[in-house]
Amino acid sequence: MYQLESVSQTYVRRGNTVHALDNCSLTIPENDFVAIVGPSGSGKTTLLSVLGGMLSPTSGNVELDGVSLYGLSLEERASLRNRRIGFVFQTFNLVPWLTARENVQIPMMLSKVPAKEQQERALELLERVGLADRTDHRPAELSQGQQQRVALARTLANNPEIILADEPTGNLDPETRKQAMNFLREFHEDGRTIVMVTHDKETASYAQRSIQLVNGVPQELAHRNAA
Amino acid sequence: MKLRHLILKEVWQRPTPMLTSLIAVTLGVMALVAIQNITIYSEDRINSDMESLGANVLVMPPEVTLQDYYAADLHGRTMPEEYVTRLALAQLPGVQNLAPKLCVETTVNSREVTLTGILPKNEFQKKSAWQGLGMLTNAVGSDRGCCATPATLDADNSPESLAHTRTIQELGERELILGSDVAAQLNAKVGKKLTLFDEKFNVIAVLPATGTIDDSRMFAHLHSVQDLSGAGPVVNVIEIMACCDDAAGDLISDLSAELPETRVITIAQVVETQVAVNGLMSRLSWVFFAILLLVAAASIASVMYANVTERRKEIGTLMALGATRGFVTSLFLGKALLLGIMGGIGGFIAGTILAIVLGPSLLGIQVSPIPQLFLIGILSATAVALAASYLPARRAAGLDPCLVFNDA
Ligand SMILES: Nc1ncnc2c1ncn2[C@@H]1O[C@H](COP(=O)(O)OP(=O)(O)OP(=O)(O)O)[C@@H](O)[C@H]1O
Ligand SMILES: [Mg+2]
DSSP states (O other): OEEEEEEEEEEETTTTEEEEEEEEEEETTTEEEEEEEETSSSHHHHHHHHHTTSSOOSEEEEETTHHHGGSSSSHHHHHHHHEEEEEEETTTTOOOSSHHHHHHHHHHHHTTTTTTHHHEEEEEEETTOOGGGGGGGGGGSHHHHHHHHHHHHHHTTOOOEEEESSSSTTSHHHHHHHHHHHHEEEEEEEEEEEEEEOHHHHHTTTSSSEEETTTEEEEHHHHHHOO | OHHHHHHHHHHHHHHHHHHHHHHHHHHHHHHHHHHHHHHHHHHHHHHHHHHSSOOEEEETTTTOOOGGGGGGTTSSEEEETTTHOOOOOOOOTTTTEEEEEEEEEEEETEEEEEEEOOOOHHHHHHSSSTTTTTOOOOOOOTSSOOTTTTOOSSGSSSSSGGHHHHHOOOOTTTEEOOEEEEEHHHOOOTTTTEEEEEEEEEEEEEEEOOSSGGGGGEEEHHHHHHHTTTSSSSSSEEEEOOOOHHHHHHHHHHHHHHOSSSEEEEEHHHHHHHHHHHHHHHHHOOOOOOHHHHHHHHHHHHHHHHHHHTHHHHHHHHHTOOOHHHHHHHHHHHHHHHHHHHHHHHHHHHHHHHHHHHHHIOOOOOOOOOOHHHHHHHHHHHHHHHHHHHHHHHHTTTTTHHHHHOOO
């Protein structure tokens, strides 16, 4: 699915050069569930941005299903993200003045799904994450765990093949963490490819394999069994 | 859910930051609409005044400045009535008629009214010295007091003719003619008795509506008004009906020579001043409009920039979820559009109400809404809002979507 070839991302700030990704080559097959681990500042988020088509690397080639991701125009990449990639964030990133249902509708709104269909699918997805009774609540009226579940429902709105998650459990307590991870596992079992950045060993154990980043260089860790 | 809902919902949920900008836009449009509205109607009225004027030269006390022809006798300054006699005796060529007036305030049925004393033409005829004066036998009170189109004499003999010719043939000492508004207010008809200055007056006529300040006045014999109000033998103004050609030529200098203690004004001059005032108002309104819109633009731009900064994470999220730059731009320009439309509509309504309220009290004119001003208001407000939001919208669209990860 993803094919990265000698991808490097360097930042120059006040004369200092930072290699966020250093000659990184990586293959992520379809329906993989991979955890990216590594110390802070090792380039995990940078890698995720590159995979999400949001950050054109300084050098190297990123292919998605044989198509050069950064050969596409900005608009084409936005549309690709909208249709094929779902995001989960550490801080959930729900729009605070929209209800749970409306938040789930956003990706569908962006791809101009008819209003009625948007609503029906949003309700269906919220039901799937166990929030059928919270559809008209705004994020501030929801617990952290509930907010992350709304975000997980939003991820599925356009039925993407890929889910990119940056510390999806970083802001959750152990109980809700488990709940969120079980949903991600379900999404993986649906046939989706999941790339997840995490600090947490326990969270990483939900993945099929782990890649450790050290100073922008990826390193395959011993395979774990899919928990 | 569509872009539209997103914009409306955001504004609806967090209206406060937009409020100042909205007020600025509204005020700009309001100032323009109100002033233009009044100016346009005031111009209309000058034009219709020009057509309905009975007199075309006014003789007034020297300290009076004149803006409004119909209020020419409302300044409170007086001059001796004897001037009328002097003018009549001078037999200046071109003078067709003389109409002295004295206005006093009084109450009828505890209502404030303006009582105007006028001199009927038979008073001139009584004075034998004036017999044979051309002005008494000639046609008078034609449309603009111009000799070219003389009115028939019959028209002058009914009291109602006062409305058009501003002169009247006969008027008894305790007789009263009512303007249409004042008649309606007092519920008075011909034949009714009204008490003024403790004297009973008989209503002999109600004038048809003229749309001027005359509608709210009462007319009585000049000498009755002088006696009862204790003003003495004085008048506020002498209206002169003159041939247009003469009024434009030597007549004014002749009149000034005859009555050096007075101010002689032609209607043309009055109209010119008023037109000039209107022009100034109209130009000023554009200046106000421009300044207020500039203020609005600055306010919108700063509020929009703040809005973009505040919503960075939200914008980044939308971009991660697949929003294009075009979408993000539309999100902010759409908000600007909403602001412009609301400001335009609000400003038009507020300005029109202001004009309708102020028109009658400031300038004594009736005003109604002008649709063209709606168009101008809404278009310019929208254009300004969009222009001021352009750079903030571009900044929003140019945000790096990667910030969704970092701005934890
Ligand atoms: N926009 C940027 N400008 C300059 N340097 C940057 C930028 N983004 C990231 N970096 C640098 O690149 C390196 C990798 O950053 P990245 O965010 O990918 O780390 P990370 O592995 O996600 O860290 P963490 O676990 O703390 O989230 C860091 O040294 C960071 O300082
Ligand atoms: Mg990170």
